Amino acid sequence: MRIGVLWNKLADPKNIPRLFAFSLGIILIVGLIVPMALNPDQLYPRPAPQVQVDEGLAIAPYDRGGEVLSQPGIIKPQYPDNAEALGMITGYMSPPAQWISSISPYFGTSIYSSPGGLIDEILYYTRGFDTILESSILMMSFIIASWLSINYTMNRKNDEKEIKADVKKAINESTQVANEVKVNDLKARSKQLRRDN
Amino acid sequence: MLFIPPYVPEAFLTMYLPAIYAGLIVGFIATMAIAMKRQEIHILILTDLVGLAMIFVVSAVGTDLAEALILPGLVVELAETLAISEILITREMRIIEQDPRRNLSKSSSIFPQPFSLNMEIMTTAPNFIALVLIGYGIFLTGFTGGAVAGGGIVLYALSKKARGLPVLMLDGIAGVSGISWCLWIIGFLLFFVAPQYWLLSLFLAACGLLLKVASKVGLIGLLMREDIDKE
Amino acid sequence: MMDIQIFFYFGIFLAIVGSLATAWGPGVNDPIVRTFNTEVASIGVCLVLLCYNHVLALLTLLATTVIISLILFRAIIRLEEMGADV
Amino acid sequence: MDFVTLGGNLLGTIPLGDIVLYVTPFNLFLFAVLLGFTLLIALSKPETQVEATMHNLNNTEVKVGPKEFKQRRFLSIICGIASAGAMITGDLFNFTLFMALVGILNIGIVSAVKQTTVLNSAFNYGLIAMMCSLPLFGGAAIILAATGTLSLAVLSQMPASPMVVFGAVLMLIGILGESGVAPFFASKAEMFRTAGSPFIVIIHLSSLFIIVRAVEILLLVLW
């Protein structure tokens, strides 16, 4: 193929996501031959899986010691100097969660577990800026989607009249309607066929 | 009692390679499938898989930080799916609008093809499930709580067969979520300016996010209700 | 320790099989089937997250997959209704 | 390599927990330009595009309606602020989040138009932006796994291993896709065929500046 033809194909927006996916896939598969190993010296390390559960701690996977308000828990952030109140809410539980953990010794062992304040500490305190962005992304996408749906895709303000007018027109042109029905029928059938295959 | 080890435990080190290779393979499968597909809605569904591969790669690090990083990733996926699917629908509607004769399916406004989710769960259990989800969400307090409670609202809205007042309702929701977003930002700033009021700021942040996510996710429920149960 | 490994590898297996099923599995020409197939893979991811004790991430994943499927269903239904060929 | 060799003397830092924003003359220049443009966008009104109509001799005017105008202006201002933030952030993951935000805002700015070609390219660009979450976040996570940190100040002092290089390559392809440079240019370029030049300009500006900043970051990580 001549290179000019190839370049012209690149100018069609429809081909771009597929081209991008292809090149991304190639790079991912190249990743399999890259030597990889986890560096054991990480920030915010956590105990091995199930260790805390086996020891029967109250908020097992998320227990980092310390006492809410009075004694900071143990956390290993990047810049401890930038976070004065670090670890103060690591053991934090919402009041209902506290009540449940007081009556159940296996509070932390199940999916029922409370998140506690540990993740909040990272999400809201040491890496709070990330969470601002994250929630802004969500907010923006909802603004876009809700704007479109209110003003366009879901807008049925004049629906009743429109439908009435359409029906009137349709009755007047019943042959056309019959054709439409036929075409719709055909379309549905072909779609079904396509789906079955 | 050792609450946290100084280094990442051995278990995570051995789990790293399988996890990240799994992520790479899943990503490879998804991208290749996208490269071979032509229909756009299928590509949209397949990008969901790419997001799963991303979760693998991030979670493989196996620290608290990794867990905190998964959440933004998930939220970004959700947000983009929502916006892009809406744009796809808009585009198709505009195409039909501009040239109704070419596409006879304009008739769909004359003869709407009724579609209803005839699932047992939709008629019997939903209110109870919604209640449980909302309750659990409040109990969790925080981002996840918001999402879970929002899921409850979605289910509730789905299960109700009602039509009308979407615009008014949405305006109200948008207002609430804007206020809660501000609440949230104030909470975050308070953390840095005055760490001694951390509890207040934590509650501001958590409750703001709860309100916000719940109301936003409720929007999806409204959208669904508008589209699915119109008969 | 053993059970964790089993869950972990089963999760990986499920994720890969699920993504294969989504990509080239049976009946995937129907977008709804394809959407359901992604759930298989996401269950696999859930198992892996459970092995890592990422409980919060797990819950968020559950919530977002549910919501994403709802969004996709809506898009699919709307597009089918319009008869758009995408 | 450190900040100083790349962007000039360190003028100051803004610590927000683990995420430390830093300012060098280079960052400051990009930041100030973005904020200046954002200000101009907030002040200006969109133009009227004049187009020839098919099959007769008239002209048509393409305008931005009042409702669309408000929504687009809001999204463009947020986009400007977000890209300005991406210019001074000192954290790898934070940067990728900024990029995701800019990407979704870029789609949002053109989402309200009527031209189907523009919507088509917005949709295709959106697909790329979604796929980019894997290389961006995944690349950052791989770099995190290899070095144990996300802070650019620390990363810049570390030697690069093959794993870091792989993570950086992943991030690079994510950036290329997200900012729509060749050979992925077509999806983004079509988005500019619509009215509302003050809002369109921020799409281009943000993607260009993010490339500039991304290369600084990649240099910091790799050397």
Next chain:
Amino acid sequence: MAEILIQVIIAFLAGSLLLGLHRKVMARVQKRPGPPIVQHLIHSLKFFFKETAIPKTVSKVFYIGIVFILALVWIVGVIVGPVAHDSLLILFGVYAVYKIVEHNSGSSSGSPYGKLSCVRAVLSAATELPLFAAIVFVYLVTGTMNIGQIITYQSVHGPLVFSIPLAALMFFMLIITKSPYSPFAITKDKALISGFETEHFGFLRGFMLFSESIAWYVMLWVFLTIFFGPLNAVGYLIGMIAITFVTGFINATTPILSPNHSVMTQITIGAICFFGTILMIFTGVVA
């Protein structure tokens, strides 16, 4: 301050004269007499005394503001480059803003020609990448981004054009792209009248020509400085005239490419040079 003013005036005059020379060279290659060399300068000055009209359709703030941003940006370029010998990355940022200006002055007028030029400006963001690769290679070899330090490096180790010729080629391609009537100048294709400048009249156009002259001077200056080592004034003069001659010859003899072909040609040449330089670095050809 005085230094900046002097340098800006030099940049303007020299740039104008060089662009005039460029035009003359192209004319002679095409067997036309061509305008006098000083004609471009006179043009630029003339526009300041013409009547300024503002079309009804424009987006006013940007339509007027963008012109001053253009002038400001290249003055910053002069300050960073010839005056202060600061970081190359800032110059790259300047170049990025230049692309934005090209884009926005096209779209803010509302004219269809401007709009097409604007879309093409987005397409041609591709030229950024080769430029950037060139800068990165300069960094890799010299270990610094500071222009002053690059000059000192070259005075010790000899001009960089001998050690990384392919990077110099990439940079040279940028200069070809930005020269008038070049095969890659898709934003100023004559099918689009004057491209993004079509709707700017009077002193606004004057400012545009003013900044373009400075831009040409700054780009030639940067190219000569980072690839040809420490030069004195005569060296710069000869180098600039030589480059102007070469680009004039190239532009006079080549047709303009279609937009996507132009972009992909640049990217392909850039990629070849990029991988070539990497190969040279790894095989040890480059010290």
Next chain:
Amino acid sequence: MLDYMIYILAFAVGSILGLLYSYKKHGEPYVAVSDFNIPSAAVSIIGWCLAFNAGNVVLAAVGFLLGGLIMGERPGYGRKETALGLIVAVVLYLLLKLTV
């Protein structure tokens, strides 16, 4: 840098003046081959020699002005004279440089 600015300014002004002068003098349409003009050649030689060899800012600026005056003439005029002036000036410059 001030001296360079003065030179280039003088050259530009000289060119513009030369253009104006030559349009006033030659009103006819473009001619491909023009005669060799001895006064112009003299001015050109003096100008370029001064510009290259004066070693004094004012004199050199005057030289650039005179050189530009001839070089900036209408298309077709002043070409041979400029070439001659430049050659003489360069030769003179080299001679001075090599002998001293």
